[in-house]
Amino acid sequence: MKRVLIATEKPFASSAVQQIIEILANAGYEVRRLEKYTSKSDLLEAVKDVHGLIVRSDVVDRQVIDAALELQVVVRAGSGFDNLDLAACTERGIVAMNTPGQNSNAVAELAIGMMIFMARGNFKGGSGSELKGKTVGVYGCGNIGRRVARIAQGLGMKVVALDPCITKVSMEPYEIKVVQSVDELFGMSDYLSLHIPTNEKTKKSVNFELMNKMPKGATLINTARKEVVDEDGLKKVLEERPDFKYISDIAPSCHEELAGKYEIRYYSTPKKQGAETSEANVNAGVAASEQIVAFFKEGDQTYRVNK
Ligand code: 3PG
Numbered sequence: 001m002k003r004v005l006i007a008t009e010k011p012f013a014s015s016a017v018q019q020i021i022e023i024l025a026n027a028g029y030e031v032r033r034l035e036k037y038t039s040k041s042d043l044l045e046a047v048k049d050v051h052g053l054i055v056r057s058d059v060v061d062r063q064v065i066d067a068a069l070e071l072q073v074v075v076r077a078g079s080g081f082d083n084l085d086l087a088a089c090t091e092r093g094i095v096a097m098n099t100p101g102q103n104s105n106a107v108a109e110l111a112i113g114m115m116i117f118m119a120r121g122n123f124k125g126g127s128g129s130e131l132k133g134k135t136v137g138v139y140g141c142g143n144i145g146r147r148v149a150r151i152a153q154g155l156g157m158k159v160v161a162l163d164p165c166i167t168k169v170s171m172e173p174y175e176i177k178v179v180q181s182v183d184e185l186f187g188m189s190d191y192l193s194l195h196i197p198t199n200e201k202t203k204k205s206v207n208f209e210l211m212n213k214m215p216k217g218a219t220l221i222n223t224a225r226k227e228v229v230d231e232d233g234l235k236k237v238l239e240e241r242p243d244f245k246y247i248s249d250i251a252p253s254c255h256e257e258l259a260g261k262y263e264i265r266y267y268s269t270p271k272k273q274g275a276e277t278s279e280a281n282v283n284a285g286v287a288a289s290e291q292i293v294a295f296f297k298e299g300d301q302t303y304r305v306n307k
Pocket residue numbers: 010056057058077078079080081103272273274275276
């Protein structure tokens with residue numbers, strides 16, 4: 001009998017857990033749960049004899065892979081898979097997957113909510129501004145970026161986008177103007193929403209020079225990963241430009257300093273909550289469990305992310 005572990009330091013909503021268990025149990029698998037764990041040793045112990053693993057942002061590094069002696073498949077229930085050591089998976093012949101698109105709407109809604117929050121002075125009273133008529137730059141135009149664009153259009157915003165994988169033609173049905181360079185994107189965006197993955201190319205790529213290109217009164221929104229923003233550059237632009245605002249779903253390492261200095265122009269959620277909706281949890285959790293069943297029963301590797 002296959003054993004599948006759901007290891008979530010930040011658990012899925014209970015409705016999602018119920019559905020995940022049902023799908024795996026109906027397939028004839030034993031389901032185990034490790035939730036809200038506080039020490040890595042708990043994860044190392046729990047993965048020892050499982051064949052399948054479902055995680056969220058939980059770190060599945062080489063140590064975890066080495067401890068998981070019988071592991072065949074790991075599914076990151078979500079979009080970004082920078083928490084998985086893909087090379088270690090490949091070396092062991094373990095298939096790694098994500099569940100693209102399943103939590104996109106939740107993240108996109110948070111990004112838009114963050115724009116409104118900053119436009120209205122953190123809901124602290126006083127006169128704010130409207131999103132209608134402003135330009136939003138969508139940096140990274142995958143499932144989340146496209147959803148942000150669609151909602152922003154509904155609010156009457158102009159949308160410009162840049163993604164190495166998109167062309168003008170492919171964005172035409174979405175009425176998204178594709179710009180040619182990142183400088184151009186930042187230069188014309190009153191609001192700039194980050195939706196790029198973190199990797200060696202993108203780490204610290206959002207630097208002072210780029211942020212400083214943004215128009216007067218601009219807001220940078222980060223629901224992607226903290227690593228893509230260069231924190232020295234962020235500190236510098238906030239220091240030098242009293243009009244610049246930054247809001248993030250992932251607290252930068254310099255959070256305390258920024259929160260102390262910039263009460264209105266800086267905000268970070270206490271804990272990453274972009275995908276924290278019951279709908280997103282159900283979508284991603286159900287997709288993850290169905291992908292595990294399809295993999296074990298039919299060898300399906302559609303959403304494989306390692307080579
Ligand atoms: C993702 O990459 O899917 C999002 O960042 C959500 O991550 P989470 O499952 O840890 O909330």
